[in-house]
Amino acid sequence: MISYTKVFQATAFSSSSPKEVEILKEHLFCINADGLIEKVVGPEADDYKYLLDLYQGTENFHRLADGQYLLPGFIDLHVHAPQWAQSGTALDLPLYDWLNTYTFPLESRFSDIHFAKEIYEDVVATLLANGTTTALYFATIHKEASLLLAKICTEKGQRGLVGKVVMDDPEQTPENYRDADTQTALADTEDFILTVKELAKSVKQGVYPVITPRFIPSCTDEALKGLGELAAKYDTHIQSHCSESDWAHTYVQDRFNKNDAFALHDFGLLGDKSVMAHCNFLNDDDAELFANTGTAVSHCPISNAYFANSVIPIAHLHAKGVEIGLGSDISGGFSPSLFDNARQAVISSRMLDDGVNPSLPAEKRGVPNSRITINEAFYFATAGGGESLSLPIGRLAENYAWDVQIIDTTIASAKLPIYSTNEDLFDVFQKIMYLARPENIREVWVQGEKVHSRM
Numbered sequence: 001m002i003s004y005t006k007v008f009q010a011t012a013f014s015s016s017s018p019k020e021v022e023i024l025k026e027h028l029f030c031i032n033a034d035g036l037i038e039k040v041v042g043p044e045a046d047d048y049k050y051l052l053d054l055y056q057g058t059e060n061f062h063r064l065a066d067g068q069y070l071l072p073g074f075i076d077l078h079v080h081a082p083q084w085a086q087s088g089t090a091l092d093l094p095l096y097d098w099l100n101t102y103t104f105p106l107e108s109r110f111s112d113i114h115f116a117k118e119i120y121e122d123v124v125a126t127l128l129a130n131g132t133t134t135a136l137y138f139a140t141i142h143k144e145a146s147l148l149l150a151k152i153c154t155e156k157g158q159r160g161l162v163g164k165v166v167m168d169d170p171e172q173t174p175e176n177y178r179d180a181d182t183q184t185a186l187a188d189t190e191d192f193i194l195t196v197k198e199l200a201k202s203v204k205q206g207v208y209p210v211i212t213p214r215f216i217p218s219c220t221d222e223a224l225k226g227l228g229e230l231a232a233k234y235d236t237h238i239q240s241h242c243s244e245s246d247w248a249h250t251y252v253q254d255r256f257n258k259n260d261a262f263a264l265h266d267f268g269l270l271g272d273k274s275v276m277a278h279c280n281f282l283n284d285d286d287a288e289l290f291a292n293t294g295t296a297v298s299h300c301p302i303s304n305a306y307f308a309n310s311v312i313p314i315a316h317l318h319a320k321g322v323e324i325g326l327g328s329d330i331s332g333g334f335s336p337s338l339f340d341n342a343r344q345a346v347i348s349s350r351m352l353d354d355g356v357n358p359s360l361p362a363e364k365r366g367v368p369n370s371r372i373t374i375n376e377a378f379y380f381a382t383a384g385g386g387e388s389l390s391l392p393i394g395r396l397a398e399n400y401a402w403d404v405q406i407i408d409t410t411i412a413s414a415k416l417p418i419y420s421t422n423e424d425l426f427d428v429f430q431k432i433m434y435l436a437r438p439e440n441i442r443e444v445w446v447q448g449e450k451v452h453s454r455m
């Protein structure tokens with residue numbers, strides 16, 4: 001006797017490759033007690049009717065209503081949780097000034113655990129309501145508040161990967177927002193790792209500690225080396241900012257006479273579980289190093305437009321074999337929605353493509369083959385994010401976690417322009433990707449559990 005804990009009957013969209021979206025029409029998704037997709041059954045399969053008869057009418061059976069569709073939950077590969085408090089503000093400043101004038105003063109307030117609680121509860125709930133089922137978070141330098149963020153993720157049911165930020169270099173960090181000293185920064189990080197690993201033992205969807213040097217300018221060599229060693233010792237994920245702005249890129253060149261990628265590699269900070277945000281200035285040698293080490297790029301297209309004034313050649317990096325996922329970079333990027341970021345990824349890539357500015361001579365108009373499609377942006381927000389984190393998430397396929405968003409295209413206040421029950425399903429997919437708003441996200445599930453619903 002088969003006993004799935006849940007069976008969903010739904011039409012779903014999932015990446016089968018970076019360029020192709022698989023349409024799973026009226027499929028059955030059979031979920032087991034671990035919250036994994038154990039079996040995906042199409043209407044043509046022999047056991048489709050048998051399973052339908054077995055589960056239909058039971059409390060374990062969920063049939064999506066007409067006009068509702070399933071997408072994998074989104075995976076946000078770069079969020080500064082404390083910066084939710086300033087989202088949408090001060091984006092006219094360059095990165096260096098923005099950090100020193102707004103961001104470091106804001107983050108320093110997270111020594112106050114009550115303040116941290118208010119912001120962290122909001123940001124996790126907001127991301128879930130926007131369909132983000134997994135998030136790779138920067139917290140702040142404070143160990144207690146960073147632990148609180150990990151705990152809030154577990155309580156709200158989100159899969160959180162959380163980093164206590166390390167900033168120990170007195171040259172580049174303000175006195176009131178800096179680790180006490182290098183040894184304390186490393187000891188706090190090790191404590192943080194052990195506590196989160198303990199917490200993870202009782203959490204179905206997982207919660208993960210992440211080694212988080214903020215970026216090279218904020219860290220001493222000793223801290224970078226110690227963090228590389230801790231990552232190896234505990235086999236943790238690693239995140240940082242890499243080659244983001246002109247200023248940061250030049251700073252690293254001056255200090256190490258090499259680009260961020262090779263400098264990070266020297267400290268043991270690249271690898272299969274490393275995710276580097278931005279990477280606007282990655283050259284082909286850097287990209288090859290990323291591909292060879294399995295290091296992923298977190299592409300933050302909204303933020304890049306502001307702080308790097310740039311469009312990263314994401315199609316080129318992807319063609320070079322670099323793993324890529326999508327990041328909101330709250331609050332360098334103002335939107336908590338990966339729908340918004342997927343749209344911007346496509347729009348930005350088209351602005352880089354050839355044909356840009358027709359008044360220029362042909363060879364100066366742009367970079368051929370730069371554009372990406374909405375299918376690729378969807379891949380980056382889902383399956384690409386899962387591969388970047390080396391976790392079985394981001395696809396509606398067997399042995400993947402049941403992390404999904406139910407999109408309702410019929411919500412009165414946000415109705416999508418679908419006028420026929422026979423509408424081509426790929427058109428429906430594209431309309432969802434371009435037009436869906438938080439109102440359309442009816443339910444969100446993580447690891448087989450419902451974690452958000454909107455009536």
Ligand code: GUN
Pocket residue numbers: 080095099103214215241244303307329332
């Ligand atoms: N570089 C160092 N810190 C930050 C940050 O908080 N946001 C962004 N976008 N870049 C950074």
Ligand code: FE
Pocket residue numbers: 078080241277329332
């Ligand atoms: Fe960032």
